[in-house]
Amino acid sequence: MDDDTAIRALYDRYRRPLFGYVLRSVGGDHQYAEDIVQETMARAWAHAAELDPDRAGRWLFTVARNLVISGRRKRAARVTEVAIEGREFAAPGDDIDRVLQAWQVAEVLRGLSHDHLQVIVELFYRRRTVAEAAVVLGIPPGTVKSRSYYALHALRAALEERGVTGS
Template sequence: MDRGEDVVRQLYGRWRGPLHGYVLRLVGGDHQHAEDVVQETLLRAWRHADRLTPDEAGPWLYTVARNLVISGFRKRGGKHAEVPIEAEHLPPVADAVDHVLQSWQVAEALRVLTPDHRNVVVELYYRRRSVAEAAVVLGIPPGTVKSRCFYALRALRDALEERGVTRS
């Protein structure tokens, strides 16, 4: 058995039940849809087995599953009715959890960028500098900032899509 298969078996054993329960709530109790999402999530985990460990994969798995549900909802044109979830079933810090998951996804995706591309993204989007200001800080021409930004955002988009994040 190769490492990928072993990791997926461990992920399945540890996370399948909790992940299914989580997705089941997201899809309004549709067991078949929830199972499909869990299977697709685990398939994506298998594709990324070299970067996942069963003990630390939870946030990644939950994020991919959530994004699959959202993208599936959008593809169907919003045909699933939203099912209200009672407040006692929600974690008290749901917004904070989503924020942490999103931050984690972006941080992971930023790591795959080259340092030059990452620096441009940080200056323009995190430090909110103009192209001219970023050019001065980075010591490069404004045209280079624009070019690097274009390619950095393309690479960032690809990295996020690879992690299960889809565009709206």
């Protein structure tokens, strides 16, 4: 795949999720969010030979996050404000860690066998009971329990290898 095709694939796949993430990160400033997304894609173009469009999401979100942080620092350096003593204000939440962790979990889930993935989806994403999942999947409840045990064990091990820990 040539660089132009790779960048188009990245843009088509990640522009909307990136824009949504950046828009929340910059407090709803549409133009600034679009500028960040464009700069992120420009940096992706510079690294096109190294990026696989199917696995570039984490890299793109990290670049976008760094651009947002850099922009905040530049703006803070230009603005001189007097601190309000005696009051503390909550900092806006930064969802990038949650987003990156979700990407890693999704990648690990793709590595599960089809049978294990089906059980995980039924039990944890569709929130079915063991009995309900057994009926939907057409397998005995004991098999649902066994598959969920081994699937969760495999997920835990794969996530620990990647440094993702439960919080």
